Amino acid sequence: DTGVSQDPRHKITKRGQNVTFRCDPISEHNRLxxxxxxxxxxxxxxxxxxxxxxxxxxxxxxxxxxxERPKGSFSTLEIQRTEQGDSAxxxxxxxxxxxxxxxxxxxxxxxxTVL
Amino acid sequence: GESVGLHLPTLSxxxxxxxxxxxxxxxxxxxxxxxxxxxxxxxxxxxIDIRSNMDxxxxxxxxxxxxxxxxxxxxQIAATxxxxxxxxxxxxxxxxxxxxxxxxxxxxxxP
Numbered sequence: 001d002t003g004v005s006q007d008p009r010h011k012i013t014k015r016g017q018n019v020t021f022r023c024d025p026i027s028e029h030n031r032l033x034x035x036x037x038x039x040x041x042x043x044x045x046x047x048x049x050x051x052x053x054x055x056x057x058x059x060x061x062x063x064x065x066x067x068e069r070p071k072g073s074f075s076t077l078e079i080q081r082t083e084q085g086d087s088a089x090x091x092x093x094x095x096x097x098x099x100x101x102x103x104x105x106x107x108x109x110x111x112x113t114v115l
Numbered sequence: 116g117e118s119v120g121l122h123l124p125t126l127s128x129x130x131x132x133x134x135x136x137x138x139x140x141x142x143x144x145x146x147x148x149x150x151x152x153x154x155x156x157x158x159x160x161x162x163i164d165i166r167s168n169m170d171x172x173x174x175x176x177x178x179x180x181x182x183x184x185x186x187x188x189x190x191q192i193a194a195t196x197x198x199x200x201x202x203x204x205x206x207x208x209x210x211x212x213x214x215x216x217x218x219x220x221x222x223x224x225x226p
Binding site (some may be wrong): 002003006031033035040041042043044045048049055057091093103104105106107109111 | 123149151156157158159160161164204206212213214215216217218219
C-alpha cells in the first residue's frame with residue numbers, strides 16, 4: 001500500500017453514462033497525475049496537477065474527460081458520455097516535488113468497464 | 116483475478132535463479148528512469164530508480180544498469196522468489212514532468 005487511494009476500485013457502466021473517479025494522494029504530495037492503462041500496455045499519461053493547477057493535458061484526454069483538484073489535495077476524473085473504448089484501468093500517482101525528478105507513487109487504480 | 120498484460124513478453128525463471136529484464140528507451144534527453152512492478156489487479160509499485168549520471172544502482176536484491184550509449188536499461192533480480200512474479204515496466208521521466216512507460220515484461224517464477 002503506497003498511501004495513494006482511489007475510489008471506486010471497479011466501475012461498470014453503460015455506454016453514454018457519466019462516471020467520476022476520485023484519487024486521494026499521500027499527504028503533502030503536491031503533484032498528482034492521472035494515467036490510463038489498457039490490457040497489455042503500460043500506463044499512458046493523461047494529465048497532471050501541481051497543487052490545484054492543471055499544468056498539462058495529453059491529447060488522449062478528449063473533451064469528454066475533465067479532471068479537477070479544487071483544494072490541491074484529492075482529485076476527481078470525470079468521463080462524460082462514456083464509450084466502450086474508455087474501458088481501461090485509470091491510475092492516479094502522486095509525488096512531492098523536491099527537484100526536477102521525483103518518484104511517483106501509484107494508487108491501486110479504478111477499473112472501468114463500459115458495456 | 117484480472118490479468119495485466121495478456122500478450123507481453125514473458126520471462127520464465129526457476130525459483131532461486133537470477134532474472135534479467137531488459138528495456139530500451141527512446142528519448143536520449145531523459146534523465147531519470149524507474150522500474151515498476153505490477154501485480155494483477157494492482158497499481159504499479161516502485162522498485163528502483165536511476166538518474167542519467169549513473170550507470171548502476173543497487174537495491175535489495177535488485178540492480179539497475181543504464182547504458183546511455185545504446186539507450187538501454189536492465190533490471191536484475193537476484194535469487195528470484197515466487198513473490199517476484201508480476202509484470203515489470205521501465206519508465207523514463209523526461210520533458211513534460213511525466214513518465215513514459217515501456218511495454219512491460221511478465222516474469223513467471225517456477226517453483
